[in-house]
Amino acid sequence: MGVSLFAVWGAKMTFSQVTIDLFNGFYENLFLFFVTLLGAIPLGLMITFGSMSRFKPVKWLAKTFIWVIRGTPLMLQLFVVLYVPGLVFGVPMQSRMTAAIVAFIINYAAYFSEIFRGGIESIPRGQYEAGQVLGMTKTQVFFKVVLLQVIKRIVPPMSNEIITLVKDTSLARVIAIAELIMAAERYAGKGYIWPLFYTGVFFLVFNGLLSLLFNFIEKKLDYYKG
Numbered sequence: 001m002g003v004s005l006f007a008v009w010g011a012k013m014t015f016s017q018v019t020i021d022l023f024n025g026f027y028e029n030l031f032l033f034f035v036t037l038l039g040a041i042p043l044g045l046m047i048t049f050g051s052m053s054r055f056k057p058v059k060w061l062a063k064t065f066i067w068v069i070r071g072t073p074l075m076l077q078l079f080v081v082l083y084v085p086g087l088v089f090g091v092p093m094q095s096r097m098t099a100a101i102v103a104f105i106i107n108y109a110a111y112f113s114e115i116f117r118g119g120i121e122s123i124p125r126g127q128y129e130a131g132q133v134l135g136m137t138k139t140q141v142f143f144k145v146v147l148l149q150v151i152k153r154i155v156p157p158m159s160n161e162i163i164t165l166v167k168d169t170s171l172a173r174v175i176a177i178a179e180l181i182m183a184a185e186r187y188a189g190k191g192y193i194w195p196l197f198y199t200g201v202f203f204l205v206f207n208g209l210l211s212l213l214f215n216f217i218e219k220k221l222d223y224y225k226g
Helices: 015-051 056-071 074-089 096-121 125-133 138-175 180-189 194-220
Strands: none
Touching: 015 056, 015 096, 015 138, 015 180, 015 194, 056 096, 074 096, 074 138, 096 138, 125 138, 138 180, 138 194, 180 194
């Protein structure tokens, strides 16, 4: 009766073989994660300034965009980006990873923009006025007085969204991107269940490192108490 836990779960391959395969899958998750951040943060800022614009058409266009993206599932957006260009415009998406990147950037830019807007609007108006009284331009007030305070205030909600992004990258498998979960599902299809549970270790470790990073950033910004 001396049956090991791995044997009970149907695992006959070596642990190192599975680890290598899962690392290859996790590379796709990490690539999607980092490219999404690089694209979504600046796009989110642009959308923020649009939603705060005094020019009504731009403001309502930005707000409508945010409403649509936040109100529909990311999974649906993945399918739209992948299939609509080919069906409507006759220009099929050449790469599934490109489709995933576009969908993720658009989705997270909408969420980031609301975080940015909340951070900017949380700064008392008097700080802008005080800076102008001292002879500073609006741009100087923003970058020299307001910006670091905004960064401190948005670090907690941004960290939540970024950690959620790590986990959401697993949704890329719905358009057949061979990320971590899909790599484990291949083993499950052969009767090996334990690799699916093993994937949790990859997400836990990476999200743990991100949590440590954001805690460090928050401590560095502690001198902004306003």
